[in-house]
Amino acid sequence: MRVIGLMSGTSYDAIDAAAADLRIDNGTLVMQPLGLLSSPYSPELREALAAALPPAATTMEDVCRLDTAIGQAFAAAARQAIEQLGGGEADLIASHGQTVYHWVEDGQVHGTLQLGQPAWMAEATGVPVVSGFRTRDVAAGGQGAPLVSLIDVLWLRGRGGTPVALNLGGIANVTVVPPEAEPIAFDTGPANALLDAAVCDLTAGQFAFDADGAMAARGHVHEELLTRLLAEPYYARRGPKSTGKELFHLPYLAAAMNGLDVIPADDLVATLTALTVRTVADAVRSYGGTEVIASGGGTRNPVLMQLLAAELGEVPLRTTDELGLPSAAKEAYAFAVLGYLTLHGLTATVPSCTGARHASILGSITPGLGPLPSTPLVAPPNRLVVAQEAQARRN
Known part of the structure; x- marks a missing residue:
């Protein structure tokens, strides 16, 4: 399955779009990286985002405008990644969105907010989108972060x-x-x-x-x-x-x-x-x-x-x-993996890493222009290899 992972971190300077081919083979999640594109936010959008982030005050109008503008920027990045990295094809987009608030009191996370409306991505590309990854883990009592920990555990164990x-x-x-x-x-x-x-x-x-x-x-x-x-x-x-x-x-x-x-x-x-x-x-x-x-x-x-x-x-x-995994693209690739697991109905958190009561299937799915891709029933993977690493092991 070809997946486009989209990520903009807490530095909010650019959208990273990574393309990967993913499959589960006898309990091993095999990832073939296809490349990374980085699309800087426009100066106007970055300025508006910076002006709305804590500790600044903001309005619901600002939030709506940002949710739309960020979603459109992510849509443009996804379309470019599909064309330039995916050979014009993709089965799924996995979008982390842009974190604008992480609600923590006395060590407990009560909520988290990522902007970037996925409907803009689905409409622009015709490809289904998995988004809103963090909230389910928070609802299960977790920190909602770091969600990349599952990939780290599968890869480094x-x-x-x-x-x-x-x-x-x-x-x-x-x-x-x-x-x-x-x-x-x-x-x-x-x-x-x-x-x-x-x-x-x-x-x-x-x-x-x-x-x-x-x-x-x-x-x-x-x-x-x-x-x-x-x-x-x-x-x-x-x-x-x-x-x-x-x-x-x-x-x-x-x-x-x-x-x-x-x-x-x-x-x-x-x-x-x-x-x-x-x-x-x-x-x-x-x-x-x-x-x-x-x-x-x-x-x-x-x-x-x-x-x-x-x-x-x-x-x-x-x-x-x-x-074998480009350091600049790691988080974008990680969310591609999380989206892939979601579409297969597989949990994507490690409770000891996020503090949640249990592992969860993450995110929400926004359909593209057609039916969702059919996925085989597979068991949760117990390890991850980057394709180059898998090839080296065989040799």
């Missing part, structure tokens, strides 16, 4: 030791896969969220992120500010847990800096980079991780990756590219 999958998006999350115990997954804290917000503010919008870690490389860590930031109670909570920009935003950073002397821009960015490095490494150490396999936009920041490798010490840090 059996590697030896305790591998840790790390995603460095706006928020960083990990999936820990120990050899004997149940896997666990959680958000460690900000990866790029505070960094990007600070850089955009410091440069008056000229730059949206610290390209190549240049500012962090020039700066020095402000130890007092780092100490204040590390005192955030979220870090001390055990997983499963989740967070977002509802907590880690520019006013949060401003409050932490209250009473300090003016901090040079490069030093502030260096300090926020150190915050990401420390909180990720602490999470890995706390669960006895023996290797870290990273993906997400943060892997393109060489300074962040170098500092993280140094902080991890003898625990090797590598990217998913080394295992």
Whole structure:
């Protein structure tokens, strides 16, 4: 089955569209990656989205307009992916949408909201769409995140030791896969969220992120500010847990800096980079991780990756590219897998990773122009291989 996975993360800078051929073969979910396209949001849409996100106030009119505009942008990305990556064909679209609010109180998730109306995608492509993945897990008592944990567990189980999958998006999350115990997954804290917000503010919008870690490389860590930031109670909570920009935003950073002397821009960015490095490494150490396999936009920041490798010490840090899965596309491919499982009536969560009472079939299905694709009855997969890896094993 050919599936288009669509994803825009908490950095809300672009829509990633990944195409994959998927099949279940004797209990193994085999994924053949077909490529990735990244479509930046228009400046107008990104500005409107930024203006509506917490802690800003918004209106139902804003929400409706954003739901429509994001859905149309996702539809355009899906159509392009079908044409350029799928050879003009696709059986299914799996759309994560754009998270705009994650409602967490005292560690419990009460709701989560992703915008991007799937009807626009179904209408533009004629292909059925699975969307709204997170809500079912929340309804079952889970965090609704990180949903990529199922893919991590299926993919990394059996590697030896305790591998840790790390995603460095706006928020960083990990999936820990120990050899004997149940896997666990959680958000460690900000990866790029505070960094990007600070850089955009410091440069008056000229730059949206610290390209190549240049500012962090020039700066020095402000130890007092780092100490204040590390005192955030979220870090001390055990997983499963989740967070977002509802907590880690520019006013949060401003409050932490209250009473300090003016901090040079490069030093502030260096300090926020150190915050990401420390909180990720602490999470890995706390669960006895023996290797870290990273993906997400943060892997393109060489300074962040170098500092993280140094902080991890003898625990090797590598990217998913080394295992055959492009790090920039991992989450889009993951949602392609989740959509595929939904269409087959298979559960797609790991309760020990999200904290839910049970595993759930995720999402809602919006039909395309014809009947839904027929799917054979299959048992839930117990492992995942990327097709190149499967070929290497046969050779």
